[in-house]
Amino acid sequence: MESITYSNFRKDLTTYIKKVNDEASGPIIVTSDNAEDAIVVMSKRDYDSMQETMRVLSNSYLMKKVRKGDEQFESLNFKTHELIEID
Structure with missing residues (x-):
């Protein structure tokens, strides 16, 4: 998981929003002086x-x-079947 500072996150907010939404990079941790x-x-x-x-x-x-x-x-105790398609 990527970690960035609050100031960098704020500076490039649009970039990071696109990153978590479009790149499937997962969450980002935004840190500050107080953990x-x-x-x-x-x-x-x-x-x-x-x-x-x-x-x-x-x-x-x-x-x-x-x-x-x-x-x-x-335990291999199951049955398989074809999916039923409804028009």
């Missing part, structure tokens, strides 16, 4: 993905289904 004031800048797409992952991980019902699917796959 506790550091922030992370990420694309909305990455943020939404992270939030959805947290929702799934915190849902015990969904995680039970995921673990069951993993067990079935590992």
